[in-house]
Amino acid sequence: MQVERTQPLDDKVQPLGDNEGRDPAGEVELAVIGLGYVGLPLAREAASVGLRVVGLDRDPRVVDGLNSGRSHVDDVSDDDVRRMRAAGFTAFTDDACLARAQTVVICVPTPLSEDGGPDLGAVVSAARSVAGRLRSGQLVVLESTTYPGTTEEVVRPLLEESGLRAGEDFALAFSPERIDPGSTGHGLRETPKVVGGCTPSCAVHAVAFYGKFVNTVVQAKGTREAEMAKLLENTYRHVNIALVNELAVISHELHVDVWDAIRCAGTKPFGFQAFRPSPGVGGHCIPIDPNYLSYKVRSSLGYEFRFVGLAQEINRRMPEYVVRRAQDLLNTAGRPLQGSRVLLLGVTYKPDVADLRETPAEPLARLLRERGAEIAFHDPHVPAWSVEGTAVPRVGDLTAALREHDLTILLQDHSAYDLPALADTARLLFDTRGRIFKPGVEVL
Known part of the structure; x- marks a missing residue:
């Protein structure tokens, strides 16, 4: 492991708290709270190097699926889950599993709240669950993305309601997730891991933990610096x-x-x-x-x-700009947007994943509908798609659909698409990704 630091610290990991009375045979090295696109790859990587891992998720469907060997995350295959299970991984909905863990990592979502900040409801709930099971000597790490100060101002006080103190009885740190969904070149092990501790001793414990399965650990000055880095x-x-x-x-x-x-x-x-x-x-x-x-x-x-x-x-108005360009393209071909059949190709937010979170395809589809267009979609990763509660028809025969629709808009350049064939087959093609530079193809 390579460790990079912003300031020198004593590398020696000093014990925290009182470890007497523990039963090492019943312990696990890691408990992950939140088994989504961040937590599940973390659990997989830790299990792959021989760490004993458990997971906690409030969704019983997620837990049942994982315990049956099924993954719900693009970057983790069913085979990966089966290997994790063979290595001893088990998912739970009961937070009793946290008491057995030497390290607890919180990977819960932080969506936007109504006031424009992060909704910390899941973080607060997770921290309270940890506090109820906290033991001397444990390491607790927050990976959920949030504003600078959250670890110290929100998580730490909740954990210290247990009567234990960060830096004295247990270690507390923040480490921003750097998961790149769909990427095969930037795995968790190869991507440097930033870690900031509440105290120098907390940082040393966190660095030692991540160093077990990450090649390079970058130590920040503190939790606020690590939060700001993300x-x-x-x-x-x-x-x-x-x-x-x-x-x-x-x-x-x-x-x-x-x-x-x-x-x-x-x-x-x-x-x-x-x-x-x-x-x-x-x-x-x-x-x-x-x-x-x-x-x-x-x-x-x-x-x-x-x-x-x-x-x-600027970025929020891009779907409207794309619709305006599409309307101009149809007008040039002698057709109004109203009543035209428009095919949307690739509706996920990035190529080669099934993730629809915040996809620009949704506001674009809504705007097209408002202007009277008849829309349909094709995406090899999305079997069904709805916009504002109304299903968008999914085409089965892509070649036939390209010939039948008045305009095709390439929104996501999935590797499954034969881009030259799209250009040759579509009546009109609008490429918003800059991948097809051929006569007759409109490029954003």
């Missing part, structure tokens, strides 16, 4: 995506090929990273996480984080 990563992407999306709109009006401009700029070996236009942003991270930082700035400092607000405005 928001910085996603805000950086959010702002740059907004920049290139606005450039795409401007370039179209100026008769500039923005995709060629990006290609050329990308040849610079320093000082530039290429981002590409899209019909909008999706998933939990990019459209959601920067709001947590805006919330913290607004609630604590009394003013707005203007970069995030502007990026949100």
Whole structure:
């Protein structure tokens, strides 16, 4: 394991609390709370190196499925789950399993609340469950994305209601998740893990734990720095995506090929990273996480984080811009948008996953319907799809559908799609991903 630090610390892991009276035979090394797209890969990786792992999830369907060898997460296969089960992994709905764990990692969701900040209901519930089972010597880590200060200001007080003290009786740390759904090149083991402890001794314990199955652990100065690092990563992407999306709109009006401009700029070996236009942003991270930082700035400092607000405005209006371009394309072909048959290809938020969270395809479909278009969709990863409670028809024969629909919009470039064949078969094709540069194909 490689450890990178922002400040030097004593590497020696000092025992916390009183370990007398334990039964090592009944213990497990890790309990994961929240067995979703973050928690389940974490449990899999820990189990793969021989750690004894249990999982806690409030959804009995998730627990029953995992204990039967079935995965509900794209990046974890049924075979992975069966191997985990063979290694001793068991999922529970009862938090009694937490008392057996040397380390507890909280991986619960933090959706947006009505005031624009994170809804910490699941985090608070998980922390209370841990507090009710907390023992001396345990390590507790929060991985759920949130605003700087959550670990110290929300989780720590709840855990210390047990009568135990962080840094003295138990260790408490924050480590932002860096899961990239659908990616085969950035697994949990290969992706550096940032860790920030409430105290230096907490940090040392957390580094030692993650070092068992992650190649590089990066130690932050504290929990707030680790929390901010996660928001910085996603805000950086959010702002740059907004920049290139606005450039795409401007370039179209100026008769500039923005995709060629990006290609050329990308040849610079320093000082530039290429981002590409899209019909909008999706998933939990990019459209959601920067709001947590805006919330913290607004609630604590009394003013707005203007970069995030502007990026949100630009990215949110991209589906409307795509619809306007689609309408112009149909008009050029002598058809109004109203009454036209429009086929949407790829409705997930990123390629080669089944994840529909915050997908820009949803507002785009809603806008098309409002303008009188008859919409249908095709996606190899999505068997059924509804927008605002109304099912969108799914086509079965893609080739026939391409010929039958007045306009096809490529929203997600899944690897299963034969892109040249799409261009050759569709009546009109609007490529919002910049993948098909052929005469007759409209590109965002």
